[in-house]
Amino acid sequence: MTTHVFSGPTVSPPEIRGFLPRAVAHPPVSHGDLHRIGCGPDDTVLIIDGFFQQRIPIRHKEILEAMAAGSRVVGAASMGALRAAELHTCGMKGIGEVFHAYRTGDLTADDEVAVAHQEDGSYAALSEPLVNIRHALTSARKAAVVSRDEARALLHVSKSLPYYERTWPRIARCAEPASGGLRRAVDRVLEHLARVPAAADLKRQDALRALSHLRDTAADCPPSPPVIPASALWRTNFAASWEAHHRGETALGTHVSYTAVLCYHQVFQRSFARSWREYVLRNVAGPREGASFEEVETAALQAARRAGISVDTLPTHRLAHWLTKDELLGLDEREQLLRLLVRSYRVRPGAAPFTASTPALRRLVGDWPTAVRRVVTHTDVADASGRRESPDSADTFSLCERLVGMWEIDTNAGRTLTAAARDRGLPTVRQALNVLRAHPTGEMVE
Template identity: 40%
Template sequence: MSLIVFCGPSLRPEEGRAVLDAVFLPPAQQGDLYRALRQKPVALGLIDGLFEQVNAVAHKEILWAMSQGVHVLGGASMGALRAAELASFGMEGVGTIFEWFEQGQLEDDDEVALLHGTEEDGYRPLSEPMVNIRATLAAARREGVISSTTQGELLVLAKERFYAERAWPPLLAHARERGLGAGELDALGGFVRSHRVDQKRQDALRLLEVMRERFSGEITPKKVRYHFSHTDAWQALRDRVDAPEVPHSSQGPRPPSSAPRNRRKLRSFPLPE
């Protein structure tokens, strides 16, 4: 029995291996799930995926994997997006972020977007995803660190920023420039340093825990209720993946980081608790 998990900035592979005995692969791009099925896994866990500089994981390859009897679970980042989009077809979502998307409380891809380092750098996060900002501000309000009014104003300021420029220091500095209460912002700065909520990491760990619980014994192959259509686009994707490898010296560099297109519909409201 084999399990495969795609992760990177949301959760380091070494952290994942402490929770789940699985093959951990870098953030997925289009074709990677199709390619992973050559290892004949019983289940795939999609956490992180690449977006802008390369083609994102295709819905079609997830549908194909499930039609081949493979369980596909998603959460935290790209996995949460795809799970919400394909829940009606049988992809299983895990975690709070998935629930926010699946219930329609969030819609925009940029909510999980972040800038991160290269594979050699361990995909180290270089910006703060909007979902983490939402979760941290909600926690700060619950603890009485900030008011609900300040929470809402900070959400507007954070959402207005380009995803790659979202980080706590510039966000708090911008809030000061806009005249938000200095006392609350000072208190929030301390709260962030000691109690910042990494919702993506929490959801990624939860996904691994679910996979460990679900796939520890004999596994029944995934059964789907749809007919998988073998389209020209699907064959083209397969042809690209199955093509002989081009020698590395003639290939362009693989983009070091990526994130979703910033399709933003301004959402300043706090999420329901």
């Protein structure tokens, strides 16, 4: 039962622990973070700040997955308020004025909560979020520090600036050409904020409200009830692939995703093609306890024919897409259809092969700790981080030659690299080449 808090410019880790001493403080949330921390039953996640430009923002389906797993998910102040307003009907709880404004439609733009910040780990804000400027102007107007027209004009100036330029000095400079009085109005607003500090930072006030709420309800607040059933169509292949890409384990101090383990062994494991064929055909055939693999193949063929798929009914150009010329001429129809089923196999929406939720990957790679360490040992950090230049044709040719040797392809028999890649569950040769580039010292394993 763990409480995770994602924040950055709005509140600091020491402030978080002042309310929740045992909470785990994280940087601003981004795509994949909820999968990486492994949210589970009775966990609580409070999202305050989140990346949206420098990194991919957290996706709605990730939050739905966390709630479906039994976690309570709360949002406030910034990215959390925005996501909570979008997902409150699905069980995400929103707290604070910013959330309420988004939920009611009083606020609609995501740049209302955007700020520029330091990248040194402190995440100190370098600009003012528009929602704070709006709140400050409202407070100053109610205190008769500025007129309604002055507040409206200063808000217009603020909205015209990019979010990273929204600072009070910048607003004052932009307001001065239009009216010297507006410059003086900014000075009066700042004097008002010095007297009433709470009016200067609505986001912070909302974040503190959320932390206080979690402190006071930690023992008796139930998880967010997922409104959408587990079989709903939001569980797409994209959601499944995100989970497999970000969930994983740590080896030698490095996080290794389940997708990374899968991709490495798709390329570097000699027996993978045979294992993939068995995996696919068993899925096509359906449950067959105690059946021999030959019986599984027969059942898979029968399932395909019931679905209207057979060598006789498929046009020649469709067969040629999945089978090589020599296979079309030299294989019987049974083997042709089996290879077509293996190479064209795609999982159903919401599922992904060899993810953390299935033991298939662990069975496939053998000793699991060794398999994970193998990926780390042979990973090129520069390539994995995307800092390398695009490969040239010579590089591609040499890597293709390496694949031919590694996979023991008899090119004279018409076995193409594309067919060999598909036999290993790789839709394209390019994906295999990318694995080679990411693991240049990778070695073939049994």
